[in-house]
Amino acid sequence: MGLIAAVVGIIIVAVVVGVVVSNNNKKNSNLSTTSSSDSSTGASANATTQQTNPNDPSSFTKDPTLHQSFYGMAYTPVGSQLPDCGNSLAAVIQDIQIMSQLTPRVRLYGADCNQSALVLEAIKQTKVNMTVYLGNYPVPTDNGTAYTRQRDEIKAAIQTYGTDHIGGITVGNEFMLNYVTQNAITDVNSAAANVGAAILLANIQDTQSMLTTMGVTIPVGNADAGSYFNDEVLAAVNYGMANVHPWFANVSATDSASWTATFFxxxxxxxxxxxxxxxxxxxxxxxxxxxxxxVGNESNGPSIASVANLQIFLDNFVCQANTNGTGYFFFEFADESWKDAEFGGVEGWWGLFNQEYIFVCPLLE
Known part of the structure; x- marks a missing residue:
């Protein structure tokens, strides 16, 4: 039975890897209710979700080309960056309707712009089986202002929605990477680095204390670059989330899946x-x-940023990780235009979809 289940799981992954990654353009405004077909493959270019009752987000139809094959998905609602905060519940509902067909788990990075409550409300209205890892994105140079602001947003969301759909609260994203880089520190466990770790530990402990005071039990974790975990920080949390990117390690697309597994x-x-x-x-x-x-950033040395190479990574990594029982959050749900505008290069182009809910790459046989 276990072998059959594993084989079935691999088949499902093979289907989604061939289908989920399919053409070019997701906009968080109005989800298309008709699919644009790729004539060469007959594949749907759009992820199509239609509500049978326009007043009930849980009444949406499923896209037959999508399958719950990913362990988890990294996600930031469009318009969730201060000071603009242009996100909306309608847009997040559409995202959750699509993502729930790909994964039962989603990871957020921060809590600004009410995104914690928006995601939990979208899960409530769509009635999907989705667990969210909330995020608090503190910075080391503002005397705790960003941390406190987001902590209060998370607290309010828990008070409103409870804990049923919350898998954890991740305090810090690449905090130690940023701290040691900005201070020219080479050893993340050195005395100098521990000064930054103390700031992050205070935030983690404050979140744990908040949850205790509220009388709720939620795991508290930390996320950082894979080689930048501080031992004292990791020893204080329930879970760690490691960013492991073969692209930035100058690994080829062909070797990317095996390298990721080994590094992690x-x-x-x-x-x-x-x-x-x-x-x-x-x-x-x-x-x-x-x-x-x-052009200057289109190659990491052995491989280029391309649809074909994303497909190679998906074909190898997803099946491998699911079979091995590795918990992962695929980066990411959709391209993020704000990152492209701010950082350029490859930063904005990691999505399975773009901003029009259209699959990012053509269906590969």
């Missing part, structure tokens, strides 16, 4: 196992960019 095991899982709390480890981000906004 040797660098992050082994570290967690060496600490007394043995925190559960997840891959917080992994993926492959489909393009670059400039």
């Amino acid at each position: 095991q040797q660098q992050d899982v082994v570290l967690a196992e060496s600490l007394s709390n043995n925190a559960t480890m997840y891959i917080a981000e992994t993926g492959w960019p489909t393009k670059s906004s400039d």
Whole structure:
């Protein structure tokens, strides 16, 4: 029975890897209710979701080309960056309707612009089986202003929606990477680095205290670049989320899946196992960019940012990780135009979809 289940799971993954990644353009305004077909393959270019009752978001029809094959998905609602805050419940509902057909788990990065409550409300209205890992994105140089602001948003969301659909609260995203880089520190466990770790630990402990005071039990974790976990920080949390990107390690697309698995095991899982709390480890981000906004960044050396190379990574990594029981959050649900505008290069082009809910790459046989 277990072997059959595993084989069926692999078949489902093979289907979604061939279908989920399909053409070019997702906009969080009005989800198309008709699909534009790729004449060469007969594949639907749009993820199509239609509500049979326009007043009931739970009445949406499923897209037959989508399958729950991903362990989890990294997600930021469009318009969730201060100071603009242009996100909306209608847009998040559409995102959740699509994502719930790909995964039962979603990971947020921060809590600004009411995104915690928006996602939980969307899950409530769509009635999907979805667990969200809320995020608090503190910065080391503002005396706790960003942390406190987001902590209060998370607290309000818990008070409104309870804990049924919350898998954890992740305090910090690449906090230590940013701290040691900005301060020219080479050892993330050095005395100098521990000054930054103390700031992050105070935020983590404050979140844990808040939950205790509220009388709720939610795991508290931390996310960082895969080789930048501080031992004291990781020893204080229930889980760690490691960003593991073969692209930035200058690994080829062909070797990317095996490299990701090996790096995560040797660098992050082994570290967690060496600490007394043995925190559960997840891959917080992994993926492959489909393009670059400039020629200078379109290659990492052995491979280029392309649809074909994303497909290679998906075909190998997703099946491998699901079979091995690795918890991961694929990076990411949709392209993020704000990142392209701010950083350029490949930063905005990691999505399975673009801003019109159209699959990012053509169906590959």
